[in-house]
Amino acid sequence: xxxxxxxxxxxxxxxxxxxxxxxxxxxxxxxxxxxxxxxxxxxxxxxxxxxxxxxxxxxxxxxxxxxxxxxxxxxxxxxxxxxxxxxxxxxxxxxxxxxxxxxxxxxxxxxxxxxxxxxxxxxxxxxxxxxxxxxx
Numbered sequence: 001x002x003x004x005x006x007x008x009x010x011x012x013x014x015x016x017x018x019x020x021x022x023x024x025x026x027x028x029x030x031x032x033x034x035x036x037x038x039x040x041x042x043x044x045x046x047x048x049x050x051x052x053x054x055x056x057x058x059x060x061x062x063x064x065x066x067x068x069x070x071x072x073x074x075x076x077x078x079x080x081x082x083x084x085x086x087x088x089x090x091x092x093x094x095x096x097x098x099x100x101x102x103x104x105x106x107x108x109x110x111x112x113x114x115x116x117x118x119x120x121x122x123x124x125x126x127x128x129x130x131x132x133x134x135x136x
Contacts, residue, residue: 001038001073001118002028008066008097009048009058016096017043023092024068031085032077032108038118053103064097066104073123074110082108 004024010016021041028034048058051065058065068089077085086106094100113124 001123002032002034002040003071004028004039004041005044005069006041006066006093007044007046007068008093009051009064010045010097011047012045017045020093020096023096024089027085027088027092028070031081031088032072033081034072053101058101061101063099063101064094064104065101066093066097068093068106069109070107071109071111071116073113073116077108077110 006020006024008020020043024041025036025039028039029036048064051058053061053063053065085108089106090100090104093104113127114122116123117125
């Protein structure tokens with residue numbers, strides 16, 4: 001049930017947003033083992049004139065950039081899975097956006113299960129509810 005927010009340089013483009021959301025959802029399934037049916041992605045664009053790295057706008061540098069922020073439940077992924085995810089996301093988004101500044105970021109937030117949820121229920125509640133067995 002990750003919530004993913006992706007900011008990237010460029011102009012709003014419905015087809016590109018769909019492509020990026022689809023790719024990120026698939027990478028999240030593959031590398032972090034998250035269910036695509038409960039993965040949400042919000043895509044935002046930022047004019048490259050208004051995104052700066054190293055003191056220069058990305059427009060001046062002729063490069064794209066992105067910031068991907070994902071929230072997952074704490075202790076559900078290994079360090080190796082997260083490292084693999086970060087590498088794959090960088091490669092995928094760089095491929096889709098064109099020449100990409102190395103100052104493009106991916107942050108995986110591990111959020112406590114009691115403080116994170118959807119549909120009005122925490123992940124901790126879902127975990128415990130799934131473990132309770134009816135009395136015989």
